[in-house]
Amino acid sequence: MRDLLERLWNPPFHRYLTLAAVAVLLAGLGYWIAVPTPAHKCAPGVTRPKGAAECVGVSATAYDFGVTPFAATVRAINRENHRLKPGGYVTVALFEPFTAGDQDSVDDTLHELQGAYLAQYQANHNTTGETPDIRLVLANTGADGRYWPQVADQLIGMVKGPDRLRAVTGIGLSTDNNEAAVKRLTQHGVPVVGSSITADSFANGQNGQDTFPGLARVAPTNSDSARALASFAGFSASSSILVYDKPGDPYTQTLQQAFAKLTAGSPYQPQPYTTGPGTPNTFRQITSILCGTPRTTNTILFAGRHVPLRQFINVLGQRGCMDRHFTVLTGDEGSYLTTDTQLDHKALTRNLTVRYTALAHPDAWKQDKTKTGGSAADAAVLDGLLGQSTKQPVGPIGPVDLQDGQLIIAYDAMRLAVAGIREATSGDQTTPRIADVVNEWSLMKGTQKVQGASGWICLDAHGNPYDKAVPIVELTPQGGSRFVKIAWPEGKPPSKECLPPA
The missing domain is CATH 3.40.50.2300 (Response regulator)
Structure with missing residues (x-):
């Protein structure tokens, strides 16, 4: 369409x-x-x-x-x-x-x-x-x-x-x-x-x-969001694998670079795909590779736009190793899938969790009792x-x-x-x-x-937000999203002064 x-x-x-x-x-x-x-x-x-x-x-x-x-x-x-x-x-x-x-x-x-x-x-x-x-x-x-x-x-x-x-x-x-x-x-x-x-x-x-x-x-930049995601998820490089868009665009390229730092030391090479008619077929092959890894490999970092992300989730919902649980972590493009009618929501009931770093979420400050940063x-x-x-x-x-x-x-x-x-x-x-x-x-x-x-x-000297709140959000099988927690690039909320350090 x-x-x-x-x-x-x-x-x-x-x-x-x-x-x-x-x-x-x-x-x-x-x-x-x-x-x-x-x-x-x-x-x-x-x-x-x-x-x-x-x-x-x-x-x-x-x-x-x-x-x-x-x-x-x-x-x-x-x-x-x-x-x-x-x-x-x-x-x-x-x-x-x-x-x-x-x-x-x-x-x-x-x-x-x-x-x-x-x-x-x-x-x-x-x-x-x-x-x-x-x-x-x-x-x-x-x-x-x-x-x-x-x-x-x-x-x-x-x-x-x-x-x-x-x-x-x-x-x-x-x-x-x-x-x-x-x-x-x-x-x-x-x-x-x-x-x-x-x-x-x-x-x-x-x-x-x-x-x-x-x-x-x-x-926040993709790097800051990735740092916040790492502080929240607590995953290790040894249990993760990176899937990324090649050659991509400014968003996907910098997200890939940020995720590559988090997966440094992973026993597996990052898996590239190219956006186009053959993308779903590439994802089927990547899914087969995932199913062939040890059960300790359970986290997938996805550096791509929302349409390929939706295709990847749909393919994961039909994978051969349905008995294994995988968590997909991605950037703010994941928010588009909250209203995507082509997403196979049943995939999210098949040992698959999809979480993304949101720009904002209406439930964040209602559910998170953080005392500073917002x-x-x-x-x-x-x-x-x-x-x-x-x-x-x-x-x-x-x-x-x-x-x-x-x-x-x-x-x-x-x-x-x-x-x-x-x-x-x-x-x-x-x-x-x-x-x-x-x-x-x-x-x-x-x-x-x-x-x-x-x-x-709180802007630094270059006009970038310092330690900006990053809501971690999860796609739900019923459609829409569920707020999980606020994460922070610095690993903790800013002080009440909110002054970027030297």
């Missing part, structure tokens, strides 16, 4: 009616596809590139990019933007693939959209009178992000003039296109707050270099907003699903952006200097930490 959706993009104009008919058919089968809109239907600030079937650019209106699930939240954002007084606000852009047509991307983007809006509403309706107000606009780089140069340049141009752009947030996936976009934005002085990017190569401070000056991140009270602030989001003045914002953690992490990313903007606004200023916003990232620690719904956000 994913291949079908990808082939539907880039049609000539005379195929729009056909696409509409296909969309209706897919909707009846339980799928959603964003129907491309002709050029004259694009909104102000948004255009259809030559030969493209989607509208890309930066929208500051009630335009939902032709994707019905976004409509309610976009209307709420537009209503909030129109409430703001001229000259009393700055702009933050949410950078996402708004016209991606597959269900996973639509859900992912919807949740990021809802989280960013709720943080915007909270910021503009606080009782402390903090300024400036926050205007939220939507930046679409296309289904696969290929139009990032056009959108990045458009955002850079919005820094000066009436838009007063002061931050870009979102950047949900660790992809080559997103890396290139963030590099251009930050090298032109635009502050960026990444919500769910986890690739180590997409982080400042690698080998002492800040490749993305002005980038702050909310989610709290149930911090998470309850977002819960209160969600309770008001079904009707005006906050909502409606459409159906809400917190299981994948995307709404929570996007909410925290927007809150970090707002905190940086407002801390950089001093004296009688109505608009902070953009360079001052960039400088704030290194100061977001200690008493200036952001007490997020996903946990405390």
Whole structure:
């Protein structure tokens, strides 16, 4: 089905009616596809590139990019933007693939959209009178992000003039296109707050270099998540084996590198696979290898995206050594499987446990009584907003699903952006200097930490979160997920001061 959706993009104009008919058919089968809109239907600030079937650019209106699930939240954002007084606000852009047509991307983007809006509403309706107000606009780089140069340049141009752009947030996936976009934005002085990017190569401070000056991140790197996973799982290299995507992408490559450190000393070579039509067959062969190992080999570290992960789980559910128990440990892509209708949930009843490091989870702070690093009270602030989001003045914002953690992490990313903007606004200023916003990232620690719904956000000198809470979550046979425990990159929660060590 994913291949079908990808082939539907880039049609000539005379195929729009056909696409509409296909969309209706897919909707009846339980799928959603964003129907491309002709050029004259694009909104102000948004255009259809030559030969493209989607509208890309930066929208500051009630335009939902032709994707019905976004409509309610976009209307709420537009209503909030129109409430703001001229000259009393700055702009933050949410950078996402708004016209991606597959269900996973639509859900992912919807949740990021809802989280960013709720943080915007909270910021503009606080009782402390903090300024400036926050205007939220939507930046679409296309289904696969290929139009990032056009959108990045458009955002850079919005820094000066009436838009007063002061931050870009979102950047949900660790992809080559997103890396290139963030590099251009930050090298032109635009502050960026990444919500769910986890690739180590997409982080400042690698080998002492800040490749993305002005980038702050909310989610832990893959290396930090792997360290947290190791502190929780207590597994040994001698009982583990690594399965990884070759050649992979920034997310899978850095996850592989992080897992390789954990499995150093394993008696078995890592097992590669290549994503494509032959992947399930490769997994059947890897499963046979697993069944041939001693019974003490019981842990599989999987460095791959969620579609191959689902295929791997389905194959494991049909393995020949069903009497042996295996635990699969993976990164935050595992969260996509909480709603994946193609996952064989019966596999999870056959001596198989699948756990992943989540970006956030709605039950984390309700069940874990950790005294620092976050709290149930911090998470309850977002819960209160969600309770008001079904009707005006906050909502409606459409159906809400917190299981994948995307709404929570996007909410925290927007809150970090707002905190940086407002801390950089001093004296009688109505608009902070953009360079001052960039400088704030290194100061977001200690008493200036952001007490997020996903946990405390204490940034180091490179804009990376220090010892960020990592929920360990388990897929359930009934569908959805079960929170297990909060783990920590440093092996324990940060001190109450939350200051990164030298």
